[in-house]
Amino acid sequence: MRPQGVTDAVRHLDGLSPAEVLVWSGAGASVEGPSSLPTGPELTRRVFDTFFEDGSLDRVMTYHQVLGLGAYGACPRDAGLPAARPPRLETALEAAVRARGDTSPSVFALLDDVSKAAPNRLHAFAADHVASGGRHVTANFDTCVERAHEERYAGPVPDRAVHHFHGSFLDGPDGERLGATLGRLSAGFPKREAARLRCELRGSRGMVVVGYSGSDYFDVDRLVAALPPEELRGLRVLWISHSGHEPHTLGADAVPLQALLRAAGADVRVVCAPTAEVLDALADSWGLPALPGPVRRTPRTPPLSVTDAERDHATFLLYQSLGLHREVRRLLREGRTGTDDPDELRRARSRILWEAGRWNTLRGLWRGAPARGPHALERAERIGAALWAQGRLLPAWWYLRRHARRADAGSKDSFALEETLGRVVEHMHRTPDLRPLARRLLSRAPAEPADAPVEFRALHDVRDSLDGLRRGVPRSQAHARDSTVWFQETNDLQGILSYRHRLLRDGYDAADPALTDEILRDRYDELTAANLFLGSAAGAWRTALLPGAHRVYSVREYLFALFALQYGWWHRFRLLAWFLPRRARHRRRG
Known part of the structure; x- marks a missing residue:
């Protein structure tokens, strides 16, 4: 007799035929034997053990733990403190691909077991469902559903019945198109x-989610979030969250995609249960063959030879992408970068100097780079950015504006230069002696900028901020929160801290009686400590420039913050002229 929780879950799809239901699967569907493919954490560990320095995954997890990036279980019955959130597999693979270049075999040879996986009983259910007129959408690279259909029905799956939205090894055995x-x-x-997936969702009356983590923030989440309210009205979703304990229904949206589906009008029910039990009950209700018993899991790791230089280079690239400045400095100091490319090493040293607040030194580094050639615009942007960080706003604006006129619109370097120029004008608007000029610059209504790809998140953010200044309204807090999530998903830890800084700046309310000096000090100290742990002195001591700093920092502490970084002398005077009278008034009020 089936558990009542399973029966109740399957009842959510009562009255729907297989042809009316879309099955949506993820990596968890291929973990059982004989497929025996790795779980997400297992695959992440495999990639780190193969391509990066020893202990790199544990080191990254430590940084995540300190910055509060925890991995929370979907079910409250899974007791225990949340572990640190592992880095995105795609971020690690990006660094590995860049480090190995055209080396043969490719990085994706490490997924050889995925390309050759045998189907398991969950794939057999999917094949039976497809044979009955159903459709299958999957995030998986393996071809197990197709193989199961060939084994059971002696023929390929019907045209467009199975769709791999991240590609599969059917697209090429080398995996380069995944x-x-x-x-x-x-x-x-x-x-x-996107159009095909929208049609799949709109054309279904029911959906069963199997073995899917719901962690596709960049594409699936954004696609569903863009659907109008009530677009999926009438769609019944049965989301199976796999577990080994007694089946029960989960009420909260543990996965953002569940909330997004609900917002689009879908009726979502999440059941925490053994996946095979739920699918077996569903197969029975549809008159499909029963699921066979489980097969022992026998995972294997395909061998792949990686040189020490490739491992050092991949580690060097990974730590830069994660914003681990302390670790990048260590590799530079030890000479373990795995590269002798002068442009790549200059960029790495440039970012280290930026986060150390050594902006004079940084300008000297880039002045030594060729003033002409493919990196001329990057050179100009970095020199202008250093002037901006020092508070030398007029020279920064003049220098960047001069080079912006020569930039090719739509290039990566032109977007970076536009962002920095926008930051300069934004900073001018916060500076009393330069605010009139900033207003004039904003009122000129510049030509519509080239449309930047969505991954240029910081540029979209500064455009939003400048638009708010033009209209005389506060900049969007929602935009800042979205950007914070963006950097969390890309694992850019410095980006996360930069947006925490912005949220503290924009969210400060001097009239809030609940915001005591002690609470404010705790918030600013927490941000300072996180930046120091990451290796960013600039991020740490810029905390003293946040609003309300006069309430929590002594004059001595404020002076230390000003002179620990290479600000311009006029900017230091300007900041002190703001801080000292406010600090004195605050002290007089006790």
Whole structure:
């Protein structure tokens, strides 16, 4: 007799035939034997053990733990403190692909077991469902559903019945076309792919989610979030959250995609249960063959030879993408970068100097770079950015504006230069002696800028901020929160802290009686400590420039923050002229 929780879950789809139901699967569907493919954490560990320095995954997890990036279980019955959230597999693979270049075999040879996986009983259910007129959408690269259909029905799956939205090894045995790296995913779905998935969702009356983590923030989440309210009205979703304990229904939206589906009008029910039990009950209700018993799992790791230089280079690239400045400095100091490319080493040293607040030194580094050639615009942007960080706003604006006129619109370097120029004007608007000029610059209504890809998140943010200044309204807190999530998903830890800084700046309310000096000090100290742990002195001591700093920092502490970084002398005077009278008034009020 089946558990009542399973019966109740399957009843959610009562009256729907297989042809009316879309099955949506993820990596968890291929974990059982004989497929025996790795779980997400297992595959992440495999990639780190193969391509990066020893202990790199544990080191990254430590940084995640300190910055509060925890991994929370979907079910409250899974007791225990949340573990640190592992880094995105796509971020790690991106660094590995860049480090190995055209080396043969490719990085994706590490997924050889995925390309050759045998189907398991969950795939057999999917094949029976497809044979009955159903459709299957999957995030998986393996071809197990197709193989199961061939074994059971002696023929290929019907045309367009199975869809791999991140690609599969059917697209090429080398895996080069898989959506497995951050560079491929961060831009979201191509228009044709997005249109097909929208049609799949709109054309279904029911959906069963199997073995899917719901962690496709860059494409699936954004596609569903863009659907109008009530677009999926009438769609019944049965989301199976796999577990080994007694089946029961989960009420809260533990996965953001569940909430997004509800917002689009879908009726979502999440059941925490053994996946095979739920699918077996569903097969019985549809008159499909019963699921066979489980097969022992026998995972294997395909061998792949990686040189020490490739491992050092991949580690060097990974730590830069994660914003681990302390670790990048260590590799530079030890000479373990795995590269002798002067442009790549200059960029790495440039970011280290930026986060150390050594902006004079940084300008000297880039002045030594060629003033002409493919990196001329990057050189100009970095020199202008250093002037901006020092508070030398007029020279920064003049220098960046001069080079912006020569930039080719739509290039990566032109977007970076536009962002920095926008930051300069935004900073001018916060500075009393330069605010009139900033207003004039904003009122000139510049030509519509080139449309930047969505992955240029910081540029979209500064455009939003400047638009708010033009209209005389506060900049969007929702935009800042979305950007914070974006950097969490890309695992850019410095980006996360930068947006925490912004949220503290924009969210400060001096009239809030609940915001005591002690609470404010705790918030600012927490941000300072996190930046120092990451290795960013600039991020740490810039905390003293947040509003309300006069309430929590002594004059001595404020002076230390000003002179620990290479600000311009006029900017230091300007900041002190703001701080000292406010600090004195605050002290007099006790």
